[in-house]
Amino acid sequence: MKASQFFISTLKEAPADAEIVSHKLMMRAGMIKKLGAGIYSYMPTGLRVIRKIERIVREEMNRAGAVELLMPFVQPAELWQETGRWDKMGPELLRLKDRHERDFVLQPTSEEVVTDIVRTEIRSYKQLPLNLYQIQTKFRDERRPRFGIMRGREFTMKDAYSFDRDEEGMKVSYRQMYDAYIRIFQRFGLEFRAVAADNGAIGGSGSHEFHVIADTGEDAIVYCPESDYAANMEAAEALPLVAERAPAREALTRTPTPGKAKCEDVAELLGIPLERTVKSIVLATEGAEGEPAQIWLLLLRGDHDLNEIKASKVPGLAEFRFATEAEIVATFGTPPGYLGPIGAKAPIRVVADRTVANMSDFVCGANERDYHLTGVNWGRDLPEPLVADLRNVVEGDASPDGKGRLAICRGIEVGHVFMLGTRYSAAMNATFLDENGKTQPMQMGCYGIGVTRIVGAAIEQNYDERGIIWPAAIAPFEVVVCPVGYDRSEAVKAEADRIHAELLAAGVDAILDDRGERPGVMFADWELIGVPHRVVVGDRGLKEGQVEYQGRRDAEASRVAVADIVGHVRKLLAD
């Protein structure tokens, strides 16, 4: 490719609405162009990256036995009504009407359509397992699209759906996809982590997220450097920090703590570590028609944070909400800040975090303004609580696999694998006849990769003050040949042309910058665009039979003999 025949358009400054590094650099490098909120054109440079990502995804999906198809972007409402998602999904599901006033949606994913295809195509267990995937435009009408294509409305996603005879088969299919994802992200050349995840709203019984590691990531990832344990913050299990409850030593004492409504302030006032305090969080669940709400008191150590996903898994709390101040006053006789499990006015259900359950002589609110209780002990002062894992893990916690201590890093979610079970197949009656001629629902899994999101995530992980630094596998070009004086020096032109041609002939994705820009402008453009390898051809070097090579992360250029440069670059790309 010659730059003069390509479309290169770089900017000195990013537009004001670009908030994060990847968005700024993509705009400056001319990779995307905004058309509307969360809607972007992929310019030629950006599209090349997307195509390389797609190709790797496609090759590994095919290798894993998945079969590609393409489902419509505009989908009739009926199927979405059949699974209930038409009603359940909020306005992020964009609905529209055709000329005959029939309802349609723009696909955010395709569970309904693929299940519809499979229920008419599959009759027998002999046709299973089956894994169908597409790489296709998706639309989610985000309330607040931002971060460029990281959280856009129109985006490209690879979505795959597996169909199996039984749960065991589904787990095999799931594992194949998990392994394929590992290969895919390895081939991208990105630092990533597969983490156990909570299933969230989609239902089912198991899932993993794939995160590109980046300090700017929105998600906290918990992992154990000494083992392969990794989970997202929602799913990471927190073990009790106190292994065994110590015997009570203090008497239960009503202690004045005027104006000290926070654990930190109480600990400071009392001269005790924060780890001795317990905080009270009040939740509510709706009772039966006409009944008042059930009030729940969740207890966490003063320095810990509630994990709402974990709370929602406590039996009875699936649909919890935070209690209102009126409910709190009515139940405890005091406003928040002085609450505790002892002496509440109305019946409450107490759930203690695993760590709190093993604490003794702890401090909590007295259910009386400006008072706390010290020397509180389970069993002696109040009944044994219901115990659950309620908190977010923190750095240094013991790993749940017993193999070390947990660390936390930031990640950007770019892939997700789910075990769906029969959530969709049961709703849509996607069944098959088993070996005994009995009708069974298919066991499904679904597997997504955010193709366009990976572009942003890759940049968040790989950039410097000069621009993007692409891993070669997904770079818009692997090598740029920069001639200095292409239009003035015949020797430079001849050598640059030859090196470019030889690289192309060797299957290297090389671009020759024949635009005639000054070296400073030329180098700055390619550093901004992030091409990983650069070869500079100039008269001075050629006199000594040399050209300059510089990797995008290298501090300095090195001299390489003209005769060796193609081999040099090929070797670097092969490594």
Add this chain to the structure above:
Amino acid sequence: MKASQFFISTLKEAPADAEIVSHKLMMRAGMIKKLGAGIYSYMPTGLRVIRKIERIVREEMNRAGAVELLMPFVQPAELWQETGRWDKMGPELLRLKDRHERDFVLQPTSEEVVTDIVRTEIRSYKQLPLNLYQIQTKFRDERRPRFGIMRGREFTMKDAYSFDRDEEGMKVSYRQMYDAYIRIFQRFGLEFRAVAADNGAIGGSGSHEFHVIADTGEDAIVYCPESDYAANMEAAEALPLVAERAPAREALTRTPTPGKAKCEDVAELLGIPLERTVKSIVLATEGAEGEPAQIWLLLLRGDHDLNEIKASKVPGLAEFRFATEAEIVATFGTPPGYLGPIGAKAPIRVVADRTVANMSDFVCGANERDYHLTGVNWGRDLPEPLVADLRNVVEGDASPDGKGRLAICRGIEVGHVFMLGTRYSAAMNATFLDENGKTQPMQMGCYGIGVTRIVGAAIEQNYDERGIIWPAAIAPFEVVVCPVGYDRSEAVKAEADRIHAELLAAGVDAILDDRGERPGVMFADWELIGVPHRVVVGDRGLKEGQVEYQGRRDAEASRVAVADIVGHVRKLLAD
């Protein structure tokens, strides 16, 4: 590829709503699956064909210097309002609102978006010419979608847009695209024809359509077998069939023709050839506010058909409509069937087709019920008319290039190249600075290829009673290896596996049918799917060191030595 790892699903019968051969065969071969009216999933077999078409299109577009990008499917209304297409386009432009009640459209093409990109990116004549293209999903909310993916609502289209400094440059860009299209359709291996076309509603000053030739095509294509003249019926120029007007020989005579309202009946009654009669067609154009409509009388020889596009090009007739019966009676004093240019009651404008203008002693209506005039002569009986090319050409007409006689065939339009001029750039202020620092509007061209439509057109051109017959370049697979007894005979399995592997290693897109189907079922499937080359491996042949080869169009199989079969197939594919 092994068939067991692919998704093959064939049907004995096509669904009842499949009207045409390609739709029936695509359904039966499992290439597409209907999701809604005009909305189809592309199943794995169909998607392979689409991808091959896309690859050829992409390679030739790149070779022609066009640069690929990807524009959004969901586009904000503002740009469409800027060019006026928001108002002008009917309900085939599907409009929708997002969660904030903002207006959007689903792209049917992308003139607005690409012009918006270019007007912000291009400043100087030095950046021109530029040709940007995408291969992307489009949506047209057809009133009556039919013929499967031939006239679907959601479809895949390659659309390209050229930007030039001046008209001369635009013509060069246009020619490059024209040439690229010729290469593209040649590479598809389809019989096609590029024909001069009328621009239609899109505006501009020149265009060609690319048609796949098929008896079932919707469009009539006019061409000269002795030259390269070709045009669609709308654009094909009709020369006068009478070279020079003969002198008048008959007297003008009012002749009773009771109940004979058609030229055919009048000719029969009078015992003259139909070619002596002239038919009258009454059009109207709206006058100024409050004024009555202007009535036009168009005269064609009795055996000719009106070409409405040509009529609309007569000065003053751009916005014509057919006159109402009331207008006809008011103007001519008689109902249709007895109309003519002589003796109308109200002023009319007469336009004669070129052939009619050279006729003498002709027969036309007398503007009196049950009467015609015979012996009508221009100049003597009525004033010389305005003359224009008004009729459709017919088989055997002289070619406008003077090189032979015209023939007519049927075609399916799958590509279209347009000179747009400044229609969009002027409306959207897409300008550049020329060499003299003067602001100029860019000269545009646009170039479409209906990717999914080509799939249907290719089948309409290439099928037999057993199924589809793909040209190798766009076949879902180039070769199928059919082992007879794959699961029973070790020799068959070993040879079939080896041949399959060798074909793959040689870069041939081969599939091995390892499903274990009976030969009859297996052969019928692949003939229906239309794979152009088949290799059958069986024990009987292997004993003599042979396998069977059969091309999809061959009446019989031929024996080929096992050692030669890969070379044999490769040679056929190379030819």
